[in-house]
Amino acid sequence: MDWKQQMRALATRSREAARALAKWDTTSKNAALLAMAAGIEQAAATIKVANAKDVEAGRRAGLSAAVLDRLTLTDQRIAAVAQAVREIVALPDPVGQVRREWTAPNGMRMQKVSVPLGVILMIYEARPNVTVDAAALCVKSGNAVILRGGSEALHSNLALAEAMRPSLPADAVTVVPTTDRVAVDELLKLDDLINLCIPRGGESLIRAVVEKSRLPVIKHYKGVCHVFVDRDADLDMAEKIVINAKCQRPATCNALETLLVDEPVAAKFLPRIVRTLRSRRVELRVEERAQQYVIDGSIPLAEIRLATEEDWSAEYLDLILAIRVVAGLDEAIEHIAKYGSAHSDAIVTRNRDTAEQFLREVDSSSVFWNASTRLADGGVYGFGAEIGISTDKLHARGPMGLEDLTSYKYVVVGDGHIRE
C-alpha cells in the first residue's frame, strides 16, 4: 500500500474510533484521561529514549537552540504534560449539553444537543506537548484525532501516542507514522472521513494547509493588535497596559503591534510612554503627527524612524511598535478596520460611552476595555484549556475551548407528528 491508500485506511479507522468514543459517557472519558496521564508517566523512560533520537537528529540537522529546547522532554516536562491531561478531567463534558430546549409550533419537543465533531486532524510544529494536549482535549470532547506534528518530533510523538493509547478505543489517537508530505496532503483531501483540520504554527504552514485542504480548516493567520489610548484615559493605566501588551511576550499573536493615541492626550502621553518603551528596548515606527510629541530632546532624532504604510499591517512579533496619533475614536476605529487582523484590540478610557462604541464597532474576536490584549487566551478566559485560537468567523472565533470541538444535533420528539 502506498501512503495515499494507507492514509485512507488510517482515517477510516479513526472514523470507527470516533463512533466508539462518541458513545462514551463522562465517567468513562475521565477514567481514560487519568489512565492516559498515568500511561505517559509510566512510559517516561521509553519516551525519553525516543525523544533523544529526535533531539540528536535535530542537532545534526542544525536546528536552533530554541527549537531544540522546545523539542526536549525532561522528566519534569513529561510530568507537566501528564498533569495537563489530569486537569482536563475537571472540565465539564462539552458533549450532551442541551444548548436550547423548546416546543415547536406544532407541539413537538425540541432539543439542540451538543455532539462530537468526529475526526479532527491537527497539524503543528515541533512541540511534543501539543500531541498530548490535543489528544486529551479530543478525548474529552468525544473526537478521534489524527496528529501530524513537526517532522523533528516524530519519534517523540509516536512514543507519547503509544503511551496514551491503551486506555482508549483503538485508533482514537493516531500519530501519522511518516513525515512524507504525500501522506498529509492526502489526509487533507479526505473530507468524507475527517471533519475538521486545525493547523497550528507559522503563517506559511497555515497558508499551505488552507491552499491544499478540502477539509474545513479553523485557523489563525496573524494578530495585528491595537491599543487605543482615548482622551479620557487614565494615563497611568494606559502606560501599564501598553507596556504589558507590547513587552510581556512580544512573540505571541495577542501582543500589541500598533499604539493609537488620541490627539488631545498625545502631548501628555506620548513622551512618557516613549521613554518607558525605550527603556524596555522597544524600537519605534512613528507616524508624522506623532513625531513632534516623541522628540522631546532626550531622544536623538536619528532614532525616530517614520512609519511607512507597511508598518500599519505588520505583525512584528518582536520589540517593535508602530505609533499613530488619531483625531478621535472614529479615526481609531477606521484605522483598526483598515489595517487590523480582527484578533484582539483594546481601548483605554474612563468614558463609558466611548468604550461602548469601541466595543460595539471594532469587529475583532476579542475587544478589551481597560485591559491588555495579551489577555486574549482560553486559560485566562476560564475555558480551562485551549486547542487553538481562531481568526475565522465561522464555527469558532477567538480562543477555542472544548465547546468549540463540538457540533450539535436537533433531537425531536413527536407523537406521530407528520408534515401537513
Next chain:
Amino acid sequence: MDWKQQMRALATRSREAARALAKWDTTSKNAALLAMAAGIEQAAATIKVANAKDVEAGRRAGLSAAVLDRLTLTDQRIAAVAQAVREIVALPDPVGQVRREWTAPNGMRMQKVSVPLGVILMIYEARPNVTVDAAALCVKSGNAVILRGGSEALHSNLALAEAMRPSLPADAVTVVPTTDRVAVDELLKLDDLINLCIPRGGESLIRAVVEKSRLPVIKHYKGVCHVFVDRDADLDMAEKIVINAKCQRPATCNALETLLVDEPVAAKFLPRIVRTLRSRRVELRVEERAQQYVIDGSIPLAEIRLATEEDWSAEYLDLILAIRVVAGLDEAIEHIAKYGSAHSDAIVTRNRDTAEQFLREVDSSSVFWNASTRLADGGVYGFGAEIGISTDKLHARGPMGLEDLTSYKYVVVGDGHIRE
C-alpha cells in the same frame, strides 16, 4: 475593468456596506425591511416587465414548464414575496445577543456577544423569491449579501434588488450583474472580503462551488433519510409517518429514502405498508430478507424489485422506496451510519430506552422519535425563516435560521488588567 477587477470592486463595496449595516439597531433594520417590502410592491410593474424578459428568453431556450413556472412572477407571487419580508420584522434580532456572560478567573467581566458575519455570497438556481428571502434575512442579521441567482432569472433578480435597495446602505444587497462564470469564480476566491458562501441547488452545482471556493461554504449535499420501525412501534403511527415521509413531497431532501423494519414486526407491518405504498404508486426496492413479507399474493412477483447495494445510498427524490429488514436497533443504527447522509432519521417506537439509544447514537443533524423526517425544517422548528439547511457539522448544522448568520466576539471589561 474586466470581470475579475469588477468583482473585487463589488465585494469591496459590499464589505463597506456590511460595516455600515453592522451599526444599525433593530429598529432601523426593521424599518428598512418594511421599506423593502413596500418597495417591491411599488415596483411590481417594473419587476414584471423584467421577469417577462427572463420568461420569454427561457421559453426560447426550451426550459421545462416546471422551471418556467418557478421563474414566473405574478402580482400574487410578488405580494407573497413582499409579505415574507414583513414576517422577518417580527423575528428577534440575532445580533447583539449575549450568548454567555461570566467573570474570568482574574476578575475581568466577560461577554460572548453575537455579531454579523460580514459579507455573504448566495449562489442559487432559478427561483427569484430566494433573492428577496436571502436579502431580507441578511439585512435582519446585519450582513451584506451578494446574490448570484440562476442566469435564467437575471433580469428579475436585478429588478427585485433595485426595488429593495433604496432603504438600505449602498451595496448592502447586490445582484451580480452578469452570468459570466468568470465573475462568480472570482468571487469565490475573495476570502479577504467575503465571509461565507451558501450555495443552494442541485448536488452538482454545490460540488462545483466547493471545488472552486476559497471561502468557507455551508452546504447541503443530499438527504438519504431513514425511518426505523422498531419492534415496539405503534404500527398505525408507523404507517402514517412512513407514508408522510415518503409521499408528502418526495422531491425534497428530508423525504424518506430507506425504510428499516425490525424483524419481529416485519410479518405484521410489511404487508400493510407495502399495500398502502403501492396504492400511492410508490416503487419498491426490497432487500432479500424483506421480500418474503412483501409477497402476499396481491402483488405480482415481477413487480418486487430486489434492492442492490447502490439503493442504500440513493437519494431518489421520487416515489421510490428502499426497504430492509434488520435484526434490531443496533443493525438499524449500523445501516444508517454506513449508508446515511447524516441529514434526518427517525425511529418509531413506544419503548423509551430504544428511542433514547437511537437519538443518542444516530449522528444526524435531526433525529426524530415518533415523527416524520419531513418535519426537518426551519419553519416547523419555529425559527421563523430558513436561509438553507446544512449537512455540514461546522458552524451550522441542519435547518439554518437567522442565528446561523452570525458569529460572536468576546467583549472583555477590565480595570487595568494585564497578563502576569
